[in-house]
Amino acid sequence: MSEIKTRCLIIGSGPAGYTAAIYTSRANIAPLMIEGYQPGGQLTITTEVENFPGYPEGVTGPQLMEDLRAQAVRFGADIRPGFVKEVDFSERPFIAKTDNDMTIIADTIIIATGASAKYLGLDDETKYNGMGVSACATCDGFFYRGKKVAVVGGGDTACEEALYLSNLAAEVYLIVRKPHLRASKVMQARVLDKSNIKVLFNTVTAGLYGADFLEGAHLVEHNGTPDQREYDLPIDGFFLAIGHSPNTEVFRPAIECDHTGYIKVKGETTLTNIPGVFAAGDVADPMYRQAITAAGMGCKAALDVERFLTEQA
Ligand code: NDP
Numbered sequence: 001m002s003e004i005k006t007r008c009l010i011i012g013s014g015p016a017g018y019t020a021a022i023y024t025s026r027a028n029i030a031p032l033m034i035e036g037y038q039p040g041g042q043l044t045i046t047t048e049v050e051n052f053p054g055y056p057e058g059v060t061g062p063q064l065m066e067d068l069r070a071q072a073v074r075f076g077a078d079i080r081p082g083f084v085k086e087v088d089f090s091e092r093p094f095i096a097k098t099d100n101d102m103t104i105i106a107d108t109i110i111i112a113t114g115a116s117a118k119y120l121g122l123d124d125e126t127k128y129n130g131m132g133v134s135a136c137a138t139c140d141g142f143f144y145r146g147k148k149v150a151v152v153g154g155g156d157t158a159c160e161e162a163l164y165l166s167n168l169a170a171e172v173y174l175i176v177r178k179p180h181l182r183a184s185k186v187m188q189a190r191v192l193d194k195s196n197i198k199v200l201f202n203t204v205t206a207g208l209y210g211a212d213f214l215e216g217a218h219l220v221e222h223n224g225t226p227d228q229r230e231y232d233l234p235i236d237g238f239f240l241a242i243g244h245s246p247n248t249e250v251f252r253p254a255i256e257c258d259h260t261g262y263i264k265v266k267g268e269t270t271l272t273n274i275p276g277v278f279a280a281g282d283v284a285d286p287m288y289r290q291a292i293t294a295a296g297m298g299c300k301a302a303l304d305v306e307r308f309l310t311e312q313a
Pocket of ligand 1: 120152153154155156157158160177178181182184241242243244286287
């Protein structure tokens, strides 16, 4: 068991965490980052990133995260593997414990643990991940120009993804398990008005097929009723948009979250309900969820930490 003291513990290693590490390191705060189970975060499972400013030719998700990591290391950030499994927020300094037997005594904490896209739970989703299956239309949609794609879900995210894809793909199918959409009326109207989006109501996905790459989905309409109909839909891309789960289990209930589990921050800041604890990136952002907005919030969290430590001194 090792015990480490730090002025700032950063939990999570996506764009928010790395940016917070770059800024706090440059401010001589000497942060300690615990990377989590998926070092680099969600971007490490995407392919090409073409919308992160500063990369005119695009960059792969893993390369972008390596670059951010290298920049943080250059300024002295202490980055370690591990998963923070519990934190005592009852008094300062806070005490965090990891699954690899570290005890971290931290004056401040930045929570940047991100959110994970929900999947249907089909084995085929894993089989074709990155080869036709994606949970991010803005990341991967460009590769489906002129092709046929399907989006699963009936909420605002699914409608937004379907609309985004409809400007790239030839045809977009929206697979909705209920007889209606859950999305806001305005989003519903936009989707229903779009000539190349076809909504498949009362439809669930039973599986996917294809030799190496995805070639289609096995669908079931009116599942479990006398009208049940099974058929195959040929598609090149299958996008999940059935919601995201913010990775906040470890911090609740001490850290205040909204009804969907996202950490609540105060106004335009990254302050949580506990003084000295800050949140940045997708874990506190149900709205934008982009690498660049997460990075921006990581910067804000680092500046908030700096201000907090100065006030405490
Ligand atoms: P939601 O929870 O609103 O919607 C999830 C959708 O996925 C629902 O249609 C749900 O179906 C469907 N779904 C869930 N599980 C399954 C499953 N196993 N199989 C098939 N379908 C499934 O999530 P969103 O990510 O869309 O939105 C989250 C929040 O963010 C919402 O409050 C939304 O309004 C907000 N948001 C706002 C935006 C904006 O304002 N521009 C953009 C994006 C999100 P069912 O309806 O049957 O439960």
